[in-house]
Amino acid sequence: MAGGWAMLPILICSAVALAIVLERCWTLRRKSVLPEGLGDEVRQWARTGQLDPAHLQALSEGSPLGQLLAAALSVRNRPREQIKERIEDTGRHVVHRMERYLNTLGTIALIGPLLGLLGTVIGLIRMFMQVMAGGMADPTKMAGGIGEALICTATGLIVAIPAYVLHRYFRSKVAGYCVAMEQQATLLLDELTAAPAAAPRARRAAAAAEQGAG
Template sequence: MAGGWAMAPILICSAVALAIVLERCWTLRRKSVLPPGLSQEVREWAQSDQLDPEHIEKLSNGSPLGELLAAALAVRNRPRELIKERIEDTGRHVVHRMERYLNTLGTIALIGPLLGLFGTVIGLIRMFMQVMVGGMADPTKMAGGIGEALICTAAGLTVAIPAYVLHRYFRSKVAGYCVDMERQATLLLDDLTMSATPAATPRPRRAPVASGKAQV
């Protein structure tokens, strides 16, 4: 209340930022995005050909990594380029979902100091207006305006700094997950390509053609 009505948008931004941080911390857990041992298990399934549509759908709904691997398994009998294209398309959707709400968190980190500056300006305007009306006789009125300005500035920075740090943290975390998922998808792609390529059979050697002239 001491910061004036300009504190209202800052408090709203802080509540939204806190909700986003808690939701992303839960969603972006490593065991939730990259279940341990899943890639090796899927590769063994693919090699033993123990796959069916229901199995693939269950894998796709389990985790982001599972969705990426399931996309490759769904077209496992197609050429390598088509499988790779399907993995890339699915990967873009997976990354988009992992980065959900991060743009909002980055926006809060950007506008937090601006909201604090806005409250500072409002507080200074109030202070000077009171000085114009009542003069310098009441220092408490000036102190109230200065206090309102400083409280808004501090509140805006208090919201913006953690929001910016956590925004960068989640971005780097998603980037690391993308690298790991790309590596696991490449291993599965290599296995599918090798299993689909028939073994090369040696070509029979042609018998030498007998010369029509007898050697003397």
């Protein structure tokens, strides 16, 4: 209350920022985004042909990495360029979901100090208007009024600084996940496109062996 009405939007921003941070901490856990050993398991599925719709559905719903790999497997019989294009399209959607609410957190980091400064300016204007209306005021009261006005600025900075740091942290975390998922998707793409290319060579080798035996 000492900071005036401008404290209300700052406190709302702090509550929203806290909710976003807790939600992103839970959602962006590594084991939720990049389950351990999932890439190796999916490539084994591709080798053994365990690619029925139930497997793909469970894979897609399990994690962001699983969704990306399932998208590649769903078009595994198409040319490499088409599989790669599907991976890229799905990857954009996956990254968008991982970055959910981060723009809001960045906005809070930006406007927090501005809201604090606004409250300070309004408080100082109100104090000087009172001085103009009543003549010279008590210096002690003026100092107290300035202190109360600066509360808004301090509170805005207290909200904005952690919000900015955590915004950068989550951005960096998502970028790291994107690199890891791209690596796993490339390995699966190589696995899917190597098998069809190897089949004709195997058939030609078998035919040559039969001719040699004949």
